[in-house]
Amino acid sequence: MRLSSLFMPTRKEDPAEAEIASHKLLIRGGYIRMVARGIYNFLPLGQRSLRKIKTIIREEMDQAGAQEVLLPGVQPSDLWEESGRWEEYGPELLRFEDRKGGGFCLGPTHEEVITDMVRGEVNSYKQLPMNIYQIQTKFRDEPRPRFGILRAREFIMKDAYSFDVDEEAAADSYDEMFDAYSRICDRLGFDWRAVEADTGAIGGSRSHEFQVITDTGEDDLVSCPDCGYAANIEKADVPATSVDTVEPSDELELETVETPDQTTIDEVSDFLDVAPEQCIKTVIVLADDEPLAVLVRGDHEVNEIKVRDYLRDELDRDFTHLHLAGDQTVREVTGAPVGFAGPIGLDMPILADRAIQSITDGVVGANDANAHYTGIDWSRDLDVEAFADLREARGGDPCPECGESLETNQGIEVGHVFFLGTKYSEALGATIQDEHGQQRPMVMGCYGIGVTRILAAVAEQNHDDDGLIWPMPIAPFEVTILPLQMQSDEVVETAEQLYDDLQEAGVDVLLDDRDEGVGAKFKDADLIGIPLRIVVGTRGVDNGELEFKLRWEDEQTDVAIDEAADRAIEVVERER
């Protein structure tokens, strides 16, 4: 490709709306442009890299025995009603009607459609295992899209779905996909980690996220340096051994103290001169419309997912959504403004994190504006339905596997694999007949990887002050040739010859044949991040040499003109 005719609008200045490096550089480098909130155009450079990402994913999926299909982006509401998710999914599902008034949605994921397709065509265990994937545009009406294509509303995803005859076979499929995802992350050159994760709206019994480690990631992770345990913080267990239960003391007296305007744990602990660890945070959550109080230690955070799971799995509560109560609700159910809620005299079920049992002489809100109680004895004063692991894990907590101290990282979730079990096959009646003539639901797994998000994640992990630094496998061009003096016939001819030779050899090569100053050529080459830069200048050509420089290295090397093509091909093939 000749740069003079490439649609590559680069910019000198950062776009006003971008915050993080990948977003700024993808816009500045002419890879993407925003059309609407969370909706983007991919320009030629962006599209070239996306195609390479898709190719890598396809190769690994095919290798793992999956078959590619293409499902529709528009899906009928019937299927979603059948699975129960038409109610369950919430406003992220963009719904609309066709001309006849029929209900439709833009597909945020494809469990319903795929299960519907398979149930009609697969009836025998002999047809299994089966693994089907597609690469397709998804739409999720996110409340807050951010960071360019890192969290977009419309995005490209590869989603695969496995169907097996039983749990054991399904576990094999899961492992196979896990391995394929690991290979994909490696080929993309990521610094990555697979972590245990919550299954969220997709459902299923276990799942792993593939997280790319960066400081700008949206997800908090914990990992054990010793045994390799790693989990999303929303999933990580806090082992019971982390709590030193203290026995009640008879000498404590419950006292009311005035705490005017002290609404946060920090303020209260400063004001009363007690450690945050001695305070008890009372958080009101709503299970659908039913209020419920959750107690955690002042320095801890409630993990809503753990609360949700505990209510469902241990207490058999039935509800659709669990969420934090708003200010208004808190005022209504506690009789006090936010910041003064406390467990004493509260008319609702109360759950407490286990760490509460390590508190003596605790402080809680008095459900009264500007007052707290001190001298709380957990066993005497708290009427708690259950103590359980309800808080978020954090760095320094003991590893649930081996007890070592956990480390923290931030990550970008580029992939997520789910062991679904029979959630969708039962709901939609996707059954097969097994070798004993028994009808049984197929056991499913689903596996998503964010194609457009990968582009942003690679950019986030590979850049410097001058621009992007693509790893060879997904660079939009592998080599860029910079003839510095366009008025020199010798320079132009040398560059053209090399360009032809590399094209011939199947290298993705970009020739900067623009009549621009050298500064502009260098700046653009750095900005768009092409791995191998070959400079053709009068200085070198006079000596029969060209300059090779890899984008991620500081030094450049001189290469004889007649060896240049071979050397370039060598470098490209080594890095691919």
Place this chain on the structure above:
RNA sequence: CGGGGUGUAGCGCAGCAUGGUAGCGCGCCUGCUUUGGGUGCAGGAGGUCCCCGGUUCGAAUCCGGGCACCCCGACCA
């Protein structure tokens, strides 16, 4: 959905408290110049000042309503 902010040329911004026919830098076009890190000079094109309504002789500027975008939080794969 709560809190905060922004909307003026393709991009980045000034002008707005004190209303008077719209400006800077980059980019773009023409010509010359320069050629190893965004050259220099000269000339030029380009704007319903987000939209609707109001006040006023007169609105980018004041008032009301709406929309869009960004940030923090809530939520979310």
